[in-house]
Amino acid sequence: MSNAVSLPDLAPLRDWFSSYCNSFRSTDLELQRNFDLKEEHTRNVCRDALLIAHGMGARFEMLAEVAALCHDLGRFPQFRDYHTFKDSESLNHAHLSAQVMNQHHLLDFLPAEERGCIEVAVRVHNAFLVPEGLPALTADLLRLLRDADKLDIWRVFIEYFNAPEDERASGAGLGFPDLPGCSAEPLAAVAAGRMVQLATLKSLNDFKLLQVSWIYDINFPATLRLIRQRSVLEQFRTMLPQDREVLDVVAQVERYLDAKLRDSAD
Template identity: 85%
Template sequence: MSDAASLPDLAPLRDWFTSYCSSFRTSDRDVQRNFDLKEEHTRNVCRDALLIAQGMGARFEMLAEIAALCHDLGRFPQFRDYHTFKDSDSLNHAHLSAHVMKQHHLLDFLPEDERACIEIAVRMHNAFQVPEGLATVTTDLLRLLRDADKLDIWRVFIEYFNTPEEQRASGAGLGFPDLPGCSAGPLAAVTAGKMVQLSTLKSLNDFKLLQVSWIYDINYAATLRLIRERSVLERFQAMLPRDGEVPDVLAQVGRYLDGRLEQSAH
């Protein structure tokens, strides 16, 4: 990694992002609500990425902010062209984000090794797991981006479920039906301490369970502390059924979170 004494000014990149968002502006209120959702999400992921990266060095903090700013660029053309945020019904938004980044030469001001590092982090941020064999700094950046992304996706969904239906951003629920209970597949995955696969979901409650299972995929102690501070698990608990296996499964995730926090305190 280049460790230049003076850091490049990110103001032009931040300004570019603002105009990029504006270029999708539409008078269709429902569509605009989805674009606004992604613009706000991106800004929050930048904030959370910097919170997690604190103390990891100024250069790494800068890379974290750039990766966060670029990670969801593909969401805008995705929603414009397909009217969904569901990748399986459209295209891989992370690959599209990396393409938009290259198309606009957004990283030309960085050394080649840092450009490559950010491109991989953006392209892989939505993969089910972090791939093996990446350079250490790329792995660190990818893990950090995934943590920061999850932190704000939780906020998006908590707000979504607590907003009257007519005011919701239509793309946020990925089109899952609001059915009672949770399906056996997602419950079994969380019980086994695993992340829930998107392909096993049948309802909005399953989707909530999938997001709870992301707690098993957190990489940094700072993220774990933010999960606790923001009462993420408790808020999902309040939105999930209180019968059957669900309370036990959530209690198990709670114990896992406590254990990880305790570990990180030593």
């Protein structure tokens, strides 16, 4: 009964995460830069998950933080073993994150139903679309985790693009070549109001368009407000080629964001 009334202390889980990150410490500067990137990303996703979950109940906020803390555990062994964050060239990092979480019994302090919700949220947070037919709590946690993840991936990528080349975390660009222009397929997807598929990308500029298209997949009004506050689209607009076709699709996404913000304010 007390489990429903009092919230578990997450300090041991946060401490475990710090120890887990430290266990990957490397004298190889390139490796360590990418590990640091993922540690900072995870902490920021925890922060943003709590910002989005605010007002949705203390228990839900706690579960959102647990899911956020565990969502990218697989990124560390992935980069250590494969030197890439590109799942198609290594393994599914979300599945590995769930595996690490279970190996270390990280969720044993939660009731079975909540453990199951978090496991699904972590395991499929990187899916192209949210699977249908999920229980309500699982679906809410998954959508929130996806929103919080996107918010910080945008920050990571904007910082990557603006950093001097020798200071960039190599994994952040997923190995795409820095070519001029944008490809037809990603442009067409954004113009049609759809998310861009990773398999259609040919360049770093296409990867930027893919991230712009994520706006179509945002679930919570609080996330929309944070996108506006952090000038996400404005920053991507300046990083993309200044071609009319590219600027037109970015303007379309900006109008979509404006409309969603208006709807959520009504």
